[in-house]
Amino acid sequence: MTIDKKTVEHLAKLSRLRFSDNELVSFTKSLDDIFQYANSLQKVNTDGISPSAHAIPLQNVFKEDEVITYKDIDKLLDNCADVENHCFKVPRILTN
Amino acid sequence: MNWEIVIGLEIHAQMSTKSKLMCNCDASFTSEANTHICPICTGQPGMLPVINKQVVESAMMIGLATKCNIRKLNEFARKNYFYPDLPKGYQISQYDKPICENGSLEIDVNGVKRTIGITRIHMEEDAGKLVHAGSDNIKDASYSLADLNRSSVPLCEIVSEPDLRSAEEATAYAQKIRQIVRYLGVCDGNMEEGSLRCDANISVRPKGQTTLGTKTEVKNLNSFKAIEKAINIEVERQIDILEEGGEIVQETRHYNEATNSTKSMRSKEDAHDYRYFPDPDLVPLLIDDAWIKKVQDALPELPEEKKNRYMNSLSLSEYDANVITVEKETVAFFEETISFGAKPKDTVNWIMSEVLGTLNQKGIELSQTKLTPKLLAELLILIDKNTISGKIAKTILPQIIETGENAEKIVAEKGLAQVSDQGEIKKIVEAVINENAKVIEDIKGGNPKAMGFLVGQIMKRSAGKANPGIVNELLNELLS
Ligand SMILES: [Zn+2]
Numbered sequence: 001m002t003i004d005k006k007t008v009e010h011l012a013k014l015s016r017l018r019f020s021d022n023e024l025v026s027f028t029k030s031l032d033d034i035f036q037y038a039n040s041l042q043k044v045n046t047d048g049i050s051p052s053a054h055a056i057p058l059q060n061v062f063k064e065d066e067v068i069t070y071k072d073i074d075k076l077l078d079n080c081a082d083v084e085n086h087c088f089k090v091p092r093i094l095t096n
Numbered sequence: 097m098n099w100e101i102v103i104g105l106e107i108h109a110q111m112s113t114k115s116k117l118m119c120n121c122d123a124s125f126t127s128e129a130n131t132h133i134c135p136i137c138t139g140q141p142g143m144l145p146v147i148n149k150q151v152v153e154s155a156m157m158i159g160l161a162t163k164c165n166i167r168k169l170n171e172f173a174r175k176n177y178f179y180p181d182l183p184k185g186y187q188i189s190q191y192d193k194p195i196c197e198n199g200s201l202e203i204d205v206n207g208v209k210r211t212i213g214i215t216r217i218h219m220e221e222d223a224g225k226l227v228h229a230g231s232d233n234i235k236d237a238s239y240s241l242a243d244l245n246r247s248s249v250p251l252c253e254i255v256s257e258p259d260l261r262s263a264e265e266a267t268a269y270a271q272k273i274r275q276i277v278r279y280l281g282v283c284d285g286n287m288e289e290g291s292l293r294c295d296a297n298i299s300v301r302p303k304g305q306t307t308l309g310t311k312t313e314v315k316n317l318n319s320f321k322a323i324e325k326a327i328n329i330e331v332e333r334q335i336d337i338l339e340e341g342g343e344i345v346q347e348t349r350h351y352n353e354a355t356n357s358t359k360s361m362r363s364k365e366d367a368h369d370y371r372y373f374p375d376p377d378l379v380p381l382l383i384d385d386a387w388i389k390k391v392q393d394a395l396p397e398l399p400e401e402k403k404n405r406y407m408n409s410l411s412l413s414e415y416d417a418n419v420i421t422v423e424k425e426t427v428a429f430f431e432e433t434i435s436f437g438a439k440p441k442d443t444v445n446w447i448m449s450e451v452l453g454t455l456n457q458k459g460i461e462l463s464q465t466k467l468t469p470k471l472l473a474e475l476l477i478l479i480d481k482n483t484i485s486g487k488i489a490k491t492i493l494p495q496i497i498e499t500g501e502n503a504e505k506i507v508a509e510k511g512l513a514q515v516s517d518q519g520e521i522k523k524i525v526e527a528v529i530n531e532n533a534k535v536i537e538d539i540k541g542g543n544p545k546a547m548g549f550l551v552g553q554i555m556k557r558s559a560g561k562a563n564p565g566i567v568n569e570l571l572n573e574l575l576s
Pocket of ligand 1: 116133138
């Protein structure tokens with residue numbers, strides 16, 4: 001499988017991102033390179049190795065149940081294209 | 097044809113932790129939009145979610161209370177989909193390795209007991225909330241506003257086996273789950289506010305058939321009444337289709353309480369591929385036997401255990417043991433009242449009928465009154481000692497609820513103490529007999545109602561204070 005321009009266009013639409021034609025070409029190439037690199041994992045022989053969910057031998061990392069108020073909420077809202085009534089404004093979800 | 101109804105319930109219980117599942121934001125409800133948010137629960141690039149330990153323990157508690165196996169090696173998975181209430185583009189959930197599996201729960205519908213299997217319980221985060229602008233209907237809205245306060249609030253999803261065979265059983269099961277999570281103190285169980293949400297998987301099949309029929313998933317069941325009504329209406333719809341030779345479409349349907357009908361929600365977009373995969377941000381969660389034992393040992397007494405204890409050591413009937421254990425607040429009040437020396441059976445009767453009845457009329461909760469278990473116990477002990485009659489006690493209860501004064505004080509102030517003095521009662525009995533010659537004739541003629549009338553007159557004249565036992569004794573003596 002390869003990543004083509006159409007896939008990137010679809011992903012951009014779902015992610016609500018707008019790319020120029022040049023960006024589309026370059027992102028398609030970069031993403032495909034990454035994808036092919038990751039694909040090389042398929043060549044590794046994993047016979048007899050049990051599946052794992054994590055690469056490093058670390059477990060049981062928890063946080064305690066306490067409230068810590070985040071101070072820069074306005075910065076989070078600034079990351080949104082449009083804000084109304086202190087809410088993230090999003091385009092129409094369903095069309096008829 | 098004879099149809100068998102097959103139902104499985106998925107219940108989402110919001111864990112009442114202080115903070116969210118993956119970040120330290122306040123998990124409690126607030127109407128001020130986007131005030132409980134941070135980079136993690138709004139899915140900013142580079143954020144790192146970390147599991148709230150209390151949620152893991154809450155999930156273990158629910159699992160242990162429903163006889164589940166607790167999984168030793170847990171993973172969290174990403175459930176991927178695009179929707180504006182889901183800022184990361186995936187929900188952190190558990191997929192093929194849920195924390196609890198293979199449990200069961202006993203329900204009782206009209207005296208028939210059945211064991212309902214619990215397939216799994218897993219932890220996951222909630223999504224945000226959307227308000228659609230310009231219309232109530234999402235399709236006609238011109239845009240929507242996302243409030244992410246609820247994003248990453250912890251949920252436990254409790255999935256039953258398709259073991260439920262009627263709307264009544266499904267309701268009884270949901271009530272039992274609510275009772276358990278409330279006893280455990282892990283969820284407030286408030287269905288109106290959405291702390292407990294329920295979806296029903298419903299299908300029908302000809303009686304005797306072992307394979308399952310095609311199911312639909314009915315959503316938006318926000319009350320026990322809605323669960324019962326939605327299941328009945330959906331079962332009816334499915335049977336109608338099948339009896340006309342049609343086929344059931346596997347789909348998600350939305351229940352509308354106002355019209356009491358279900359409606360198809362999504363059609364072709366419903367072909368979801370959530371592309372589940374282990375979340376690389378989260379390390380494995382290992383639960384060893386010592387941890388399970390610690391949680392098990394700390395479990396509070398559950399409704400079923402309380403019920404059995406009340407029947408065995410307090411000699412309550414099964415009915416009384418059932419009604420008094422339904423609500424956590426009521427049972428705590430009961431236990432405290434009997435600790436002050438009130439008799440268990442009387443206490444159940446008084447709480448269930450007089451106390452809750454009076455509170456219902458006033459539209460308030462037990463916790464909002466001045467009535468304490470100690471005050472109720474004092475009142476019941478006065479009845480028990482024959483200081484006042486049950487009838488007088490009923491008349492002063494509203495005053496205790498209102499003012500928080502103790503029964504003894506009210507009885508003394510109002511002179512309500514029961515009269516057990518033979519001589520004093522005899523005067524009243526004789527006076528009433530003299531004034532009711534006709535009634536006496538009726539009694540001697542064998543009319544039992546006439547006797548009741550006479551007792552009523554005597555009680556009335558004594559302002560309800562005459563000891564009824566002595567009244568009856570004297571009447572029998574004087575009329576024989
Ligand atoms: Zn947060």
